[in-house]
Amino acid sequence: MYYTFIQNNSGGYFDSNSDVCEYVIIEANNAKHANDRATEIGLYFDGAGDCPCCGNRWDEQWDDAEGTETPLIYRESVYELFKGIFRAKCIIHRLDGSKEAVEFK
Template identity: 45%
Template sequence: MAFFTFTQNNSGGEFTYDEQTGISHFVIVEAGTAKEAIDRAERIGLYFDGYSDCRCCGERWSDYLDDRDAVEAPEIYGQPIGDYFETLNALKWITGYEGFIHYEGGRMEGILKEVPDA
């Protein structure tokens, strides 16, 4: 199994957030292939047709993944999750979890809900 990261564009000036289904700025899906990850992401609630997204801001979600995007451990922009958030100096875009990891067996884990103390 591998991990594939979907990054949400704040189309229309806001992010979609749903703690129950595990949708936030970053949605990381464990799957065997990119196609499986895209299929699972759609079942989670991501969409890739861009319908009703902001024409000037672009599509909210992109399915431009292939099997070369697979990584062994969850990461964001090529960095382990903890390292990525440290480089942001605890900047968060979402009130709630900044992302969710969706594991193959159905378990879901939220990432970075609170800003760490400086």
Template identity: 55%
Template sequence: MYYTYDQNNSGGSFTIDGSVCEVVIIEADTAEQANAKAETIGIYFDGVDKGIDCPCCGDSWVRNYGKGTDEPEVYGKSVYEVKKGLFRNQAHIYRLDGSKEVVNIRDN
């Protein structure tokens, strides 16, 4: 299953580096495994409580609790079909086999 993490621009900025960007998708057997993998690549949870994120804007990252999706998705659409937005230019996909794919979101 695939678990999608959409980064909230808490405080008006995103963390974008070699590991994370606006959208991170992790393939895992369970949401708990995906959340654990997320933390190893630089995603953090409870940022407001930890004083990292803006309390007005909310947490940058939120844990997954659902069952995931069969394919990598963003807001119910294939990551390969979703359109670029103001805050959505790339997605990083981490697969169970250890590989990573960087998807440049399409313009149209």
């Protein structure tokens, strides 16, 4: 199953590197596994250092979150999305350790 983590624009900018960008999608066995993999990749859920008025940069998956069969953002296939002001790409981290950066149209 795939779990989508949406980065909040905390402090007016997005963290971006070879592992994270505006959207990080993680293939995992369940929501807890997705959260564990997310922290290994570089996401954090304690909000330390994030903007106090904008809120936390990342949120955990709920324990009962089911994930999706394919990588989706807001119920849309990542391969069909268009670029926007705050949306240019996503990074998919697969269970086998590979990752794929998907540039939106």
